[in-house]
Amino acid sequence: MIFHIRATFATTKRILQQLSHDHRTLALIFVVPCLLMGLLSWLYVDNVKVFQSIAPSLLAIFPMVIMFLITSIATLRERTTGTLERILTMPIAKTDLIFGYGFAFGLLATLQAVIVATISLNWLGVDIQGPNELLILIAVVDALLGVALGLLASAFARTEFQAVQFMPAIIIPQLLLCGLLVPLSKMPDALESIARLLPMTYAVEAMQNITTQATTSSETWRDILTVIAWVVVAITLGSLTLRRRSK
């Protein structure tokens, strides 16, 4: 047990060390979403109401997209450079590795979500009726969803080119159907039922709820739990794709 805890945190530490040598990536992770939110608030400078209604949803979407990309490429690199194969010949458990990854990127995602949310709430005029902590919690959970889906997607890519192509394939349909462009109730029935199957829909719904409701409804909590359930399922499926042996 102690060995597995050690192996998990050694993996987390190793991934953070790798990133600490890569200043440009770190800057991109933390600065880009802030700039995007700034750009958006500027775009709607004459229409603050619109900005305030969509900004919280975007706070859920940006971390997910960025963490998805970073995680899928990082994991794929581990597969293609042979380090994954080497690690799997050692006594470490597959779950140690997955949790190690989850913690490292989860930590980054949390930092990112806190920074973007703080800037948006304090300086960009984002104003929500519900508690600010909940906004950050939803952003973090959604970033973790990006990590989990990225881990899973990397198993189906052989090259980094393919991994990048998974973004339009997996993320953009969710973006179109999540309720940001057209509210779920106004969609054709078939599309609404598809949207109800996708995790981003719930993250955006939770954000929309806390934007307009001062007290947190049970629907909001159900939405958050749905996203968490997706994280767990995607991580479990992702760990099944790590194989020690091949035919």
Next chain:
Amino acid sequence: MSNFAIDVDDLSVQKKQKILLGSVSFRVEQGAIVGLLGPSGAGKTTLMRTLMGIQIPTAGKVEVLGKNAGDKANRSKIGYVTQAPSVYGDLTVKQNLSYFATLVGADKKAVAAAIKKVRLHGKDKQLVATLSGGERTRVSLAVALLGDPELLVLDEPTVGLDPILRRDLWKIFSEMARDGKTLIISSHVMDEAEHCEQLLLVRDSVLLWNEGKDKLLNTTNESSVEDAFIKLMEAEK
């Protein structure tokens, strides 16, 4: 349970229609240095992957350290170096070794010792990506030395290294063998056979020779392993 470090019997590996290894059998005694020689594409890497349990055999028996290849109990007992150095380019030498040390349960002393053995001390704070190809190979080799493994499976560990370092590494290998460790080392350079007690010559997925070097030279009536190998190949036709 056999007393051999490696016991391979009638091993075949087939991927789709392609035969990667055909009916290979050999045994390796504990404490031996085995040279796995052959041109690239012969099946050396496939054989090593099979010993590590990464490649599942299509048929045949593969026992390593008394267990089936890939057995959980073997994971902390075998040091494995792949052909392409599998270490993290965006970590320093020391960070790489410290990480892998945790995974095999080795301590800080083992990290320092391993770095010293491959003569990379003084470069331990350098990023692996900025090292030369030969230095990266040595980092990868150092990882395999961590945790005091009973068996070392080394896939072309000396390629591209300067002759003095190569000699020193072979010295380390023989010291380890004297301590009772078993080593199986692949190479496509025939003169490395010099250092090995047992030679496995593979070509086109088939094992052509599995005996000592002297016997090889005597049998083929040649003076170098290279020539002996050529004679064996021609006899095969």
